[in-house]
Amino acid sequence: MLKLHVNGRDWSYDGDPEIPLLWVLRDEFGLTGTKFGCGAGLCGACTVHVDGEAQRACTMQVSDAEGHAIVTIEGLDSKGEHPVQKAWRQLNVPQCGYCQAGQIMQAAAFLAKTPNPTRDDIHGAMSGNICRCGCYERIEAAIHLASTGV
Amino acid sequence: MGFVDNKHLSSAVMQPDQVSPDQGRRSFLQGVLAAGGCILAVDLLPARAGAAPAAVIKTGADAMSVFKTGADAMPHGTVNNPHVFITIDPSGKVTIIAARVEMGTGAARTSLPLIIADEMEADWNHVVIRQGHGDETYFGNQDTDGSRSVRHFFMPMRQTGAAMRAMLVAAAARRWNVPASEVRAENHQVLHAASGRKLSYGDLAGDVAKMPVPAAETLTLKQPEEFRYIGKGRIGMVDLFDITTGRAPYGIDTRLPGMKYAVIARPPVVGGKLVSFDATEALKVPGVEKVLEVQGWPWPSKFQPVGGVAVIARNTGAAIKGREALKITWDDGPNATYDSEAYRKEITATAQKPGLVVRNDGDADAAFAKAARVITADYYLPHLAHVSMEPPCATAVVADGKCEVWAPVQSPGNTFEELVKTLGLPPEAVKVNVTLLGGGFGRKSKCDFVLEAALIARDVKAPVKLVWTRDDDIRHDFYHTVSAEHLEAAIDAGGKVVGWRHRSVAPPIGSTFAAGVTHEIPIELGMGFVDLPYDIANIRCENGEAQAHTRIGWFRSVSNIPHGFAVQSFSAELAHALGRDPKDFLLDLIGPARIVDPRATAEKFWNYGEPFETYPIDTGRLRHVVELVAEKAGWGRKLPQGHGLGIAVHRSFVSYIATVVEVAVDARGNLSVPRVDTAIDCGAFVNPERIRSQIEGAAVMGLSLAKYGALTFKNGRAEQANFDDFPVIRIDEAPQVTHTHIVDSGYNVPPSGVGEPGVPPFAPALCNAIFAATGKRLRQMPIGDQLAI
Numbered sequence: 001m002l003k004l005h006v007n008g009r010d011w012s013y014d015g016d017p018e019i020p021l022l023w024v025l026r027d028e029f030g031l032t033g034t035k036f037g038c039g040a041g042l043c044g045a046c047t048v049h050v051d052g053e054a055q056r057a058c059t060m061q062v063s064d065a066e067g068h069a070i071v072t073i074e075g076l077d078s079k080g081e082h083p084v085q086k087a088w089r090q091l092n093v094p095q096c097g098y099c100q101a102g103q104i105m106q107a108a109a110f111l112a113k114t115p116n117p118t119r120d121d122i123h124g125a126m127s128g129n130i131c132r133c134g135c136y137e138r139i140e141a142a143i144h145l146a147s148t149g150v
Numbered sequence: 151m152g153f154v155d156n157k158h159l160s161s162a163v164m165q166p167d168q169v170s171p172d173q174g175r176r177s178f179l180q181g182v183l184a185a186g187g188c189i190l191a192v193d194l195l196p197a198r199a200g201a202a203p204a205a206v207i208k209t210g211a212d213a214m215s216v217f218k219t220g221a222d223a224m225p226h227g228t229v230n231n232p233h234v235f236i237t238i239d240p241s242g243k244v245t246i247i248a249a250r251v252e253m254g255t256g257a258a259r260t261s262l263p264l265i266i267a268d269e270m271e272a273d274w275n276h277v278v279i280r281q282g283h284g285d286e287t288y289f290g291n292q293d294t295d296g297s298r299s300v301r302h303f304f305m306p307m308r309q310t311g312a313a314m315r316a317m318l319v320a321a322a323a324r325r326w327n328v329p330a331s332e333v334r335a336e337n338h339q340v341l342h343a344a345s346g347r348k349l350s351y352g353d354l355a356g357d358v359a360k361m362p363v364p365a366a367e368t369l370t371l372k373q374p375e376e377f378r379y380i381g382k383g384r385i386g387m388v389d390l391f392d393i394t395t396g397r398a399p400y401g402i403d404t405r406l407p408g409m410k411y412a413v414i415a416r417p418p419v420v421g422g423k424l425v426s427f428d429a430t431e432a433l434k435v436p437g438v439e440k441v442l443e444v445q446g447w448p449w450p451s452k453f454q455p456v457g458g459v460a461v462i463a464r465n466t467g468a469a470i471k472g473r474e475a476l477k478i479t480w481d482d483g484p485n486a487t488y489d490s491e492a493y494r495k496e497i498t499a500t501a502q503k504p505g506l507v508v509r510n511d512g513d514a515d516a517a518f519a520k521a522a523r524v525i526t527a528d529y530y531l532p533h534l535a536h537v538s539m540e541p542p543c544a545t546a547v548v549a550d551g552k553c554e555v556w557a558p559v560q561s562p563g564n565t566f567e568e569l570v571k572t573l574g575l576p577p578e579a580v581k582v583n584v585t586l587l588g589g590g591f592g593r594k595s596k597c598d599f600v601l602e603a604a605l606i607a608r609d610v611k612a613p614v615k616l617v618w619t620r621d622d623d624i625r626h627d628f629y630h631t632v633s634a635e636h637l638e639a640a641i642d643a644g645g646k647v648v649g650w651r652h653r654s655v656a657p658p659i660g661s662t663f664a665a666g667v668t669h670e671i672p673i674e675l676g677m678g679f680v681d682l683p684y685d686i687a688n689i690r691c692e693n694g695e696a697q698a699h700t701r702i703g704w705f706r707s708v709s710n711i712p713h714g715f716a717v718q719s720f721s722a723e724l725a726h727a728l729g730r731d732p733k734d735f736l737l738d739l740i741g742p743a744r745i746v747d748p749r750a751t752a753e754k755f756w757n758y759g760e761p762f763e764t765y766p767i768d769t770g771r772l773r774h775v776v777e778l779v780a781e782k783a784g785w786g787r788k789l790p791q792g793h794g795l796g797i798a799v800h801r802s803f804v805s806y807i808a809t810v811v812e813v814a815v816d817a818r819g820n821l822s823v824p825r826v827d828t829a830i831d832c833g834a835f836v837n838p839e840r841i842r843s844q845i846e847g848a849a850v851m852g853l854s855l856a857k858y859g860a861l862t863f864k865n866g867r868a869e870q871a872n873f874d875d876f877p878v879i880r881i882d883e884a885p886q887v888t889h890t891h892i893v894d895s896g897y898n899v900p901p902s903g904v905g906e907p908g909v910p911p912f913a914p915a916l917c918n919a920i921f922a923a924t925g926k927r928l929r930q931m932p933i934g935d936q937l938a939i
């Protein structure tokens with residue numbers, strides 16, 4: 001039995017400890033905000049915070065998550081009012097929206113460490129997150145907006 | 151779980167800590183108001199004076215009163231009954247049903263409901279959106295494809311809203327016992343000016359709930375200056391709050407009590423089949439509960455499953471692990487030798503020979519025989535995979551002689567019909583619930599993945615969620631066609647183009663539906679090929695045969711991609727050969743403002759399913775977007791070393807779009823795109839802010855396909871499997887800025903497509919810019935390392 005700490009709460013999981021954290025969050029805990037995009041660390045759709053760092057839940061074995069504080073998009077801000085979320089809404093960033101939870105989690109972890117990013121900083125931090133709809137220009141603008149106060 | 155009673159709403163599914171849609175939206179609206187109300191300023195431009203479009207459209211008081219669209223020819227047409235789309239609650243809450251499918255354009259769940267809200271004078275703050283389930287006999291056509299949503303439903307949605315407004319007015323007039331003419335509806339209230347009396351929409355909810363609907367001819371539609379929401383672009387997407395908090399329910403997020411999770415191992419070659427399998431090791435994987443065969447249909451399998459072996463488990467991770475442990479023997483079938491490199495040579499050779507003549511103006515042979523000069527070029531564009539970020543997936547329950555599914559499908563009506571057929575159930579026993587789509591791009595018009603889920607659920611006797619992994623998606627797609635395009639121009643002594651020959655060779659979409667279809671079907675021919683809008687006396691379009699060896703499907707903008715790339719690259723090549731400015735030469739090729747009617751010379755001319763009278767090919771509008779984008783992009787401006795500008799124009803989905811790309815190519819041949827300008831004339835529009843987002847997205851997708859897009863085959867097998875070998879553009883390579891210039895034609899011009907038309911002009915504009923920057927002409931896509939030094 002694994003004990004996980006997700007969004008400030010304790011959860012337990014009694015299945016295969018070797019499968020990716022992603023599927024435990026989504027299928028076992030019902031935290032479906034974290035998305036599946038590639039299963040190989042290539043797209044960022046599954047990004048969560050592990051002790052404050054952005055991590056890909058699809059390449060992290062669930063047993064490795066034990067003992068760490070996991071935060072998913074559902075737990076980023078109880079009211080959905082994190083500056084990154086607000087900036088995303090103000091600039092109407094999403095199209096289909098599917099990639100956006102991962103984008104927001106990546107951006108939030110990045111801004112926590114780099115409060116005043118340059119364009120190159122943003123590109124460096126966000127280039128692991130794919131948006132097939134092509135919302136990149138607005139993602140970049142929203143990160144700037146979040147960093148300067150929404 | 152029970153089958154949900156409400157026949158017409160998509161059934162809710164379990165969502166952890168789900169906020170209701172109205173709570174979510176209210177929060178968003180508060181956010182917008184706090185932010186000053188206006189989300190984005192959009193560059194709107196007047197239509198060119200004198201470019202009189204679509205003469206059939208009435209103007210003035212009758213503006214937009216009636217124009218015929220292709221909607222009537224679509225299965226189940228359109229519906230304009232307010233009782234189908236609108237419910238008013240005594241609290242004043244107005245529920246509007248979104249019957250079409252939302253995949254990111256904003257059309258289905260924001261723009262169409264906004265039209266209803268505007269015409270009925272509802273306050274958007276008190277509107278909630280519910281998703282209708284798949285039932286075209288009730289809602290009208292739901293096939294969300296072909297950039298048709300606003301084009302076909304603008305008028306029916308206006309009539310729906312106007313009818314409800316008339317009913318509210320009639321109800322209040324009856325209560326007050328005054329003539330309806332003294333009563334008006336405004337912002338969620340009905341007012342009687344003479345007496346100062348008011349009733350809220352909520353007060354009248356019971357009165358209108360069962361009221362007969364007035365005939366469409368008796369309705370007074372709003373004048374455009376009365377629009378509250380249409381054309382303004384001030385309303386955010388309905389699902390924005392839920393998207394940013396992870397609560398928006400996509401197909402992959404469906405959860406049902408007792409649900410199992412499944413993945414399928416499919417034949418690696420399309421047309422192949424299962425010989426045998428050994429599940430011993432797979433069943434030892436913790437969490438794996440069952441392994442079973444999934445029925446496959448013979449090639450060509452239309453939208454039916456290709457078959458394979460399903461692994462059912464307690465979660466998707468266990469199912470994937472179980473699948474890796476399967477031992478399977480396949481028979482590769484008739485496509486086992488498909489090799490895309492050999493095929494490239496084959497179709498390129500075919501394009502050198504005369505093909506079936508599909509358009510013939512004047513006498514091209516004579517023009518070429520007499521030409522002072524003949525210029526020729528060949529272009530090649532490979533297969534593409536759609537790779538929507540949400541892969542195909544579906545959840546199904548089949549029990550007690552009933553089937554209910556939850557799925558991200560672009561075509562709920564077709565999905566419904568296919569489920570009825572495949573499961574052999576009566577129609578009333580099947581329900582298709584539509585979720586949000588995490589991207590579609592044409593892939594999710596094909597319901598194979600839903601049928602798979604239903605077949606598995608039937609055998610497992612429990613709710614089942616089927617997920618396609620990314621490699622499933624890339625290896626088993628309905629691919630965008632591969633194409634060889636051969637162009638010839640006959641030039642006279644004065645440097646004028648007097649003859650044009652275009653041969654297109656591409657395995658057609660028709661091959662997915664019937665064996666032996668080797669010629670492009672009318673919808674493909676009509677996409678930038680036989681509808682060539684150029685002012686050239688002698689034009690011949692020919693289509694060579696191409697046998698498909700994989701499943702061909704439509705991909706955002708479809709055959710406009712290869713046709714547009716070839717025609718617009720070749721136009722710039724001709725300009726260069728003749729020493730002309732590419733933009734001026736393009737305008738000369740288009741010629742004066744007029745209506746081009748290919749019906750006389752292209753037997754099977756298809757106009758995106760639209761009546762030609764409503765949506766003619768208007769070169770005035772085509773010229774205008776070229777002139778507009780050139781002006782806005784600063785065509786001819788001085789550029790830094792290594793930069794170049796390229797231009798392309800294309801009419802598709804009956805919209806007119808021109809793009810100027812600025813490219814920068816560094817000393818090592820790395821390209822970047824500092825700026826894109828796109829001018830779009832899509833007639834009357836509803837949501838300029840979402841038009842802008844579609845054009846921005848189209849530039850990114852255009853750059854993806856130009857730079858990287860190649861799906862190749864060896865031994866019948868797709869050679870790519872994930873984003874490492876099938877890359878798409880990421881943020882650090884995306885166009886730095888895309889300026890969208892929307893032609894504001896007012897509401898006398900019928901609306902036309904937006905979702906797809908931004909894609910076709912991008913790649914040729916980019917390659918024309920690369921030529922301007924480097925002198926290198928790229929005729930084979932993708933660009934890959936062709937610029938590397």
Ligand code: FES
Nearest residue numbers: 037038039044058
């Ligand atoms: S799903 Fe984890 S990086 Fe793509």
Ligand code: FES
Nearest residue numbers: 096097099131133
């Ligand atoms: S918004 Fe659709 S994938 Fe990013």
